[in-house]
Amino acid sequence: MMATSTHAAAEGTPTDLVVVPRAVLEADPHAVLARYRATVPCIRTDDGVVMLLRASDVQALVTDPRTRQVETEFARMRGITSGPLFEFFRQTVLLSNGEVHRRRRAPIARTFAFQVVAALRPRIRDLAEALVAEHGPRGRMNLLADYAAALPARAIALILGLPERDVPDFTRWVYAMSRALTSAWGPEDLPESDEAARRLIGYVEDLVAERRRAPRDDLISALLPSIDEGDPESAAEMRMQIVSLILAGSDTTRAALAIQTGLLLAHRAQWEAVCRDEALIPGAVAEALRFEPAVGSFPRFTLAEIPLEGAVLPAGALLSISTLSAMRDPALYADPDVFDIRRTDHPRWHVVFGGGVHRCLGEALARIELEEGLRALTRRLPDLRLDRPLTVRGSAAIRRVDELPVSWPTTA
Template sequence: MTASPPNLDHALNNRPSAQPPLVRAAELERDPHAVFRHWRAKAPVIQREDGACLVLRAADVEALLTDPRTRQIDGALYTRIRGVPPGPLQDLLVESLLMSEGERHRRRRTPMSRVLAFRAVEALRETVRSAAEGLIDGVEACRGAEAEVDLMTTFCAPLPPRVMGQLLGAPADEAKAFAHWVYQVSPAFAPALPGEDMAAMVDGATRLTAYVEQCLARAMRGPAPRSELLDTMLAAIATDALTQAEAAAQLVTLIIGASDTTRAAMAVQVGLLLDKRQTWGSLGEDADLTRAAVTEALRLEPSVGSVPRFSMEEIVLDGGTIPAGRLVSLSTLSAMRDPARFADPDAFVVDRADHPRWHLVFGGGAHRCIGEALARLELEEGLMALSRRLPGLRLAGPAPKIEGYAGIRRIDGLQVTW
């Protein structure tokens, strides 16, 4: 066989291939960063054995977040594929803004977006700070009895529901109860995992929906404690912008969206910063340093690894093709370590200057995270309070392992001592 002329070689190597290279899910689970590093240099898209296509490069991920050839996964289709039985969990997924498109999505999102805008959320800084301080009182009390404390269960996990409870105008002890239901139901929003418990997800959705309906009824009866969020939802019901069931579904989605994501991000950033002890002591008094550390931790080890979409038609990228009708996983995990976008992408560089204006960890386009301002506020205030109150905090073992490469990532625990 004679060698092809160089220009033909070039054309063959660069023509879109019909099928992206196959990478097994088990390999991805084992070491996603290594797999993405290897393939990102060779191909813009890879596929898993179930046919899902993973888009790896920052420029493609950004472009496809707003590309009309991709669309959000539809709630009704999703519940069918996922085998969710009719009832409260199915209703939640079908009614949620996350799984709707176009006018319906706008209608479901609009009432909450003003309450969660950056400027509005800034007014909650004191509230979040005191919630974090209150939890640290408990962490200190645990340390009295134990040599090590799991910061995940004592601080990172309870903070988001506590803050959400405040947004709902709920008494502090109620947050504890609904935190349990949140963590029961939240896996329903992520790809199915072996051994997952559908009954627990249904139970969580049922209880959380009933709880939110009770909050709405309480707010309707008034008077105090007022909640701007609930008042806004009641106004949307009163003007027929939302049905009562839709309003409850958006509130439940909000509570779920605020929980797993933020607890994992908190644990990851504390783990990374305790690993690099030189900055820990300064964070408590330095808001700019803290803000930068939060942003960089979200890039290096994001708590959400991908944004799912569906390809409505074939999409040709530079050097590869996404076939039509596939689940498309826009890998923010890979994109945020793309050397074409970030210098020294695998290093934790607190003062890096190449973060884009809109952080990719929060997605993009119409579905971009509505809770970004609140998430950042919790991550910043949580970190500052920990550093101020526990300047001698250190990891009690190896740095925590962050698992998963798509959707919400998992971190089992965060053993610390001081």
Template sequence: MSFDPADLAFIADPYPAFAALRAAGPVHHHPGLGLAVTTTHAAADAVLRSRSLGRLWTDVAPVAAFAGFNLLHRNSLLESEPPRHTRLRRLIAAAFGRGHTERLRPRVEALAAGMVDELAARVRDGEPADLLALLAAPLPVQVIGELLGVPEADRGLLQPWSNAIVKMYEYGLPADLAAAAERAAAEFTAYLRALVADRRRAPGDDLVSDLVAVRDGTDKLTEDELVATAVLLLMAGHEATVNVVGNGVHALLTHRDQWDGLVADPALLPTAVEELIRYDAPLQLFERTATAPVTIAGHHLAPGDKVAALLGAAARDPEVFPDPDRLDITRTPNPHLGFGAGIHYCVGAPLARVEVSAALKALTATLPTLALAGTPTRRPEFVIRGWQSLPVTA
């Protein structure tokens, strides 16, 4: 029993396949992916938290052809383990801890409101407009641009770079898309080196300036680590937010009672955000490698064996989430794993929550009669789950 991550029918709705796998056991070897996959919340949580499993970066080959992509990942917080991970997270968290989320909150809400106003103007005459193009995609790009201090005139560069680089996380990627990912990595790295040099000369109130300045005694981030951190923030911040907003609005509009409930009671926003992250997870799979013999839910792993937490399967586990296939914006508690767990818990989770909440607040206040218009187009990838377009009207 398995699934085909390239099957468009599976990509459209992977959850029945996950339920069937879960019924057969908590961990299965997937011959196509070449690793074990978990199907339960407990097993996924164990994968994310076990110190006998790590993120062990192996350069993409041929190494000379992927110099930019490999440099970013060799120096990434996400692709490191203690003691290096401990050091990187301490420095990055110290820079993030200088109030950036609260500094940006009013700006995020203003950006979301402005984008929704434009969306409203487009749909007011009954013509459909793409919610992804007008809100879900540009909002996180603008927010990450504000966070990093990227000049507004340059922010149009960020989304294409992110979209190209993250394709490398899919399985069986065609050679032309892999080459595009490397070009994007090299271009983004060169851009950020110039931005870092500028912030060394003239610091601002942005995160890049704080990452340049942060110290732990005599320790500080190297330039490669700083650049890799900025790229990780864009890719994780952009891809997660665009797909939580896109997947979430689609879920709400196809469960009209839940949309109407949120319109009627904006106080439900905090629990709604968590439920949308759970219900249709933007990241479906997170891979780790055994560094020592370890057993996950009865499945034995030797050093070097790989295992992946199926986050979408964990989010529909009936042992943790009663009636898991039901969208319930009042659901509490909601211990989803959408931001990870353990030492790799997402450092940008508070900012992502602010962005999703701001988008939903603006949509429900300005466009309470929002509805789907036509058939949305899904991205053809499995690991990063989202829509290519989401036409709406009001």
């Protein structure tokens, strides 16, 4: 099942890492990670990726100058070497380093400032309420597609000021393109992702041109001064940051909203507690993000050997920083395998949103969507039931949630 090729270096630190077949890990990620975390700080999966397991290392290495973000290597590994998808990987803030990263991040960080996003809460609440009202009389829905996918897409459409009629196409392109960001989807999905990338990038280009003609009070208009139309490469790069925001906030929040609903419904007493007391909502959101995160890891490269307690990370390794593992580490959380929305030991900076210069830019928006998404369900559909248990697949990057049929009694 596993090969333990560990040997001791001269100083007594193991330099060869424990190798775990990817299939073994994916079959039961939490159990496998817990087993290794107790004895070694990292493992190597049989596809060559080195996975960092312990909370203390995860928190330290995210700001360690001996690591850097991966750039187009991830795309190339997936066989994406040209076309609109490749342009996305080449130009996105998410996969860049140093000055290039600062140049890409600063304008969107300014326009996506906390206060601006916080002011959106009432409108996101209305979106969630409207979705529940739309489905309420039917007595059933596929929570993943009908609710969890719809809310982030409508929220970003609101932020960008998209006309209502564009939302269905826009939503389809977003979710088709976002499959390219995660290895939970296979190469057979890439042609559709590429076509969706072409459409979405073109759509954003048109929006920017439209706002240039008639600016409004929205995110794209606020970004116009950062888009230098006199320099086509730089203008294309800035527009790609709008695409990055759209993508980074879709699949992640969709999965998180479905997961938190599934977890709470599976822990019925905690669901009922939230139905009785809205003050429990932020804790429920934080705990669901910890217990079964939508994003299981993020990647880095090691630029040098990095000694850890009990092993040495090799230089030039593709690292998977496992937030999934860190958030079940008993060194950080008491009783980490217990789902408890009242826990008080969440660190000030939630591990699921990463750290350092790449820390999630959309955390405030994600939390508002998740909190308002939960509030509308618990207020309007307290008798909601799962018709099938929640399944979350994958241990790394954005995880994949299967359809989640739910139902509730109707008066009709």
